[in-house]
Amino acid sequence: MSLFSVLNVATSGLSASQLGMDVSGQNIANADVDGYSRKRLNSSADYRTDGTYGQMGIGVDVINIQRMRDGFIDDQIRQQGQQVGYYTQVNQTYQNLQGVFTEPSNTGLQQYMDQFFDSWQNLANNPSDTAARTMVKTDGEVLCTTFNNLATQLSNARSGMNDQISQDADKVNQLTKDIFNLNSEIASAQLSGQNANDSLDKRDQDMTQLAGLIDFTSQENSQGEVTISTGGSIIVSPAYQQNLETTTSTYKAADGTTITDVGLRFADSKITYTPQSGEIRGFIDSRDQVIPEYQKQLDALANTMVSKVNAVHETGYDLNGVSGNDFFDPTTTGASDIKLSPTIESNVQNIAAAAGGQTLVAPAQNLVMTFGQQPPANLGNTNINQNSVIVKAGNTTLTEGTDYQVNYQTGDIQLLHAGYNGTPLTATYTYTAGSSQGVGDNANALAIAQLRESMTMDSDTLGNPTSTFDENYASMIGRLGEETNEATSNLNSRTSLVTQYQNQQDAVAGVSLDEEMANLVQLQHTYEANARVVTTAGTMLDSLIAMVTT
Amino acid sequence: MRVTMKELTTQMETQLDNSYSDLSNVQNELSTGKRLLKPSDNPVDTANDIKLKTQLAEETQYHTNIQDGINFMNVSDTAMQSMETIMQRLRELAVEGSSDTLSASDRTNMQPEVDQLFRQLVSLTNTQYNGAYVFGGTQNNIEPFPVLSSTAASPADYTGLKMAYFDGSGGVNIPAQIKNGFDNSSITNILPGSFKLSIGNVNYVEGTDYTVNYVNGTITPLNAALAANMSPGTPNYAAGALKMTFDYVSKGKDVFGNTVGNNGNVMREIANGVTSPINISGDQLTVNSQTGTDMMSTMIAFEQNLLNNNTQGINTAISQIDNVNQAVSNSQTQNGARINRFTTTLTQNENQNTQTTGLISNLEDADMADAATKFSLMNTVYDAALKSASMTMQHSLADYL
DSSP, X not given: OOHHHHHHHHHHHHHHHHHHHHXXXXXXXXXXXXXXXXXXXEEEEEEEEETTTEEEEEEEEEEEEEEOOOHHHHHHHHHHHXXXXXXXXXXXXXXXXXHHHOOSSSSSHHHHHHHHHHHHHHHHHSTTOHHHHHHHHHXXXXXXXXHHHXXXXXXXXXXXXXXXXXXXXXXXXXXXXXXXXXXXXHHHHHHTTOOOHHHHHHHHHHHHHHHHHOOOEXXXXXXSOEEEEETTEEEEETTEEOOEEEEEEEEEOTTSOEEEEEEEEETTXXXXXXXXXXXXXXXXXXXXXXXXXXXXHHHHHXXXXXXXXXXHHHHSBXXXXXXXXXXXXXXXXXXXXXXXXXXXXXXXXXXXXXXXXXEEEOOOEEEEOOTXXXXXXXXXXXXXXXXXXXXXETTEXXXXXXXXXXXXXXXXXXXXXXXXXXXXXXXXXXXXXXXXXXXXXXHHHHHHHGGGGSOXXXXXXXSOEEEOHHHXXXXXXXXXXXXXXXXXXXXXXXXXXXXXXXXXXXXXXXXXHHHHHHHHHHHHHHHHHHHHHHHHHHHHHHHHHHHHHX | OOOOHHHHHHHHHHHHHHHHHHHHHHHHXXXXXXXXXXXXXXXXXXXXXXXXXXXXXXXXXXXXXXXXXXXXXXXXXXXHHHHHHHHHHHHHHHHHHTOTTOOHHHHHHHHHHHHHHHHHHHHHHTOEETTEETTSTTOTTSOSSOEEEEOOOOGGGGGGXXXXXXXXXXXXXXXXXXXXXXXOOBOOOBOTTOOEEEETTEEEOXXXXXXXXXXXXXXEEOSHHHHHHTSOOSSSSSTTTEEEEEEEEOOEEOTTOOEEOOOOOOEEEEETTEEEEOOOOHHHHHBOTTXXXXXXXXXXXXXXXXXXXXXXXXXXXXXXXXXXXXXXXXXXXXXXXXXXHHHHHHHHHHHHHHHHHHHHHHHHBOOHHHHHHHHHHHHHHHHHHHHHHHHHHHOOGGGGO
């Protein structure tokens, strides 16, 4: 045992303190860096075995610099992170939809439907007034434009999802490339017995980001390399990385426009890939489920509006006494292309406000019918009113269905009872004359206005409509609100879970400045003490040398 | 437990975010005064709100309809009121005219006043509301009882037969019907005193050369010369030879064959699914449905009887005027009943409207007191969060070393 060995012990102490300062300094410097894990210097007492004294300390041995991180919590964060990514996008879509429909307000579809039906009531009050007719046309156009705008906004929102999916696929590829490179860095460091702490931090962070985009499972091997697989395929392994690539598929929408959608597949295996969760799945679900659902409902509303209004409008008479005109263009396929019919566009006189159809009483007619005669006899008028026909033989009233039968539409009457063959009969009936009743006739305008309160939508199992236009729309908006709330609360609960896990991770991996400060003070003192040991040993050596020289 | 700076910061950020977004929601509520801004604010209330708004729009429209209907019926009412007053005067004249003490010329002198009153009656049947003839049924853009003139027609008017003509081939003392050249329908109800007939340059004198039955619209030639001249040529007379000038009250069709007036109902929707007619048709107004007495022919017959000094006929006119008056008064009663119904419905509508507006306000409008309280509470919370954050963040061990 020599005096010099003390110097060695002190020197190891000095360098250990310096190393400790380095680690604390690094921790402090990276205290607010995302994904940084706190490092700790692990050291132990170094010793040798002395023949006389047994184990003798020969200084301090630095074992390694340890990265403080809980891998289990990282797994939890990634699992919830996928859900956060998914619900962030779905929630965003619902928020956008709420923006598109702008309800409740005075500029939403509901307002314009009301205006449209109000204008029919106004027309009913002034059926011959050109201003009232123009208002029906204008309000009809505004309603159509509102439908068109909603449809355009919905389809834009939908197609916007495709760009997002492509962009996210690029992000996934960038991340998997990074992870692949980091894998080899980590492996080579580990092989040479060194730590790869910062690469591990970087990789952990990349994997957390990846979890926001897609769902995946990961496995780490003994060299510290991870294998990541998703949708049954490996995208990163120690020896391999494969990209996602986009594919396009086209189909024709109801209104005839071609829609191009973006899909994903694995670049090498060409297997189609659909993530189960994460941001990309959020975009896909928004595009394929959320938005189409509202497009479908809006189309149904527009189509029913067209068919119901047209059905009533066709039966009415316009100012020129013409019947059978459509109000909306009957070729309408949905909200995107609903418009007024060219007839109405060209002239407001063609709006059918009048119902026509005056009931007239026919004078008593003398009939002589032959049993089984073909073609049958005719009453002389068409559109006979049901149950209005009375046929008499002298004072005996014949029974309809037993003695004779009438085709109400054509006015054909046929003898069913052979006993009246050739008997003189008299027939009385009323019929509907199919002509206009004049410009003051407002019955058809009223009938169209009353469609607002009629059951027109949402047929039950028997095919009977159960709700009005307005109720249908209100329940659609109500559902939008409910679904938005659901998406938001899902997002909030997942986000708070992630925050909670993040806090737990921060408690382990985060840098505590106070702790580092205390370490620094401690290390400073250790360093000073070690230096003092060297000085003391030096003095002792001086004394020894002086002793020899004198 | 180990608490790190990062953890503390994240937590503070999250909490500050939460309090700030709560604060912003309440602030929104306060500044707009609305509780429902997005469907997700309250889906059920939003759906109800949309339905109620439609209901309100309908009620507002019904209000307009009812008001419009009442105005329409008030115009009809005023017209019928005036008609009754005129008919009172006509009845007085008929009573006076039937008196034995009057001479033939006295009666003839009464005719112009009766004619003026009658023309007033006719113009009242053509009363308009907002451009529509109230007694015209649904054919209300044309006067239901137009006074049409068949003026001295020029030869060009023979084309299309658009002038009055008659077939005078019957000879002396045989009546010929005046017809509408357009569709060959009979012309009736000619206004007495308006009739003039000339052939060539010869003006024929009524009473001497011919007589006219104003109600039926028939002419009877009294001498052979006129009868011969009235015989048809091409198309009925020698072109330019015959001129006939008269006014008549048309019914059903005008000179061009257009339909004038019908018995159609003008409807107003006054409540959800409740429609009601608001008009009195021309027939209802001018024809007593029980006796069949017609206002126009009654008055014309009355005038003719005055001119013809027919006391018996004038006597009949008194009861006929009573019958016609009955029709007008029945119509007025019906109209009045409808006005009452509309007025009652209007009150109901207004109550309903107030209620619906209240319901919408309940759903939509923010409870300001509640919002303000919440706001100040959240403000305090946010303030406390900020203050505690700033105080915690300031400290580290470094301050004390």
